[in-house]
Amino acid sequence: MNFYINQSICINYLRVGAVNNSSVLQIGSAGYIKSLSNLYNTGGFFEAAPPATRRAELSQALSRPVVPLAPPPSR
Numbered sequence: 001m002n003f004y005i006n007q008s009i010c011i012n013y014l015r016v017g018a019v020n021n022s023s024v025l026q027i028g029s030a031g032y033i034k035s036l037s038n039l040y041n042t043g044g045f046f047e048a049a050p051p052a053t054r055r056a057e058l059s060q061a062l063s064r065p066v067v068p069l070a071p072p073p074s075r
Contacts, residue, residue, distance in 0.1 A: 005029050 007028050016025065024033060 009028055011027070
């Protein structure tokens, strides 16, 4: 069975909250959506990432600012 659909779509404002590896944004009708996933080593890394830190170590590291914050501008 074949469907022939003519559409006229006008979008004045489109806000996308999040896009991740499995997101599909469809506007209008799609006869066939083919999934595609590509993995690229854009950082040029040659070995595995270090193991994740424990929560206690992480909370100690985040207890003080990594970069000192500038004071707010005076008005």
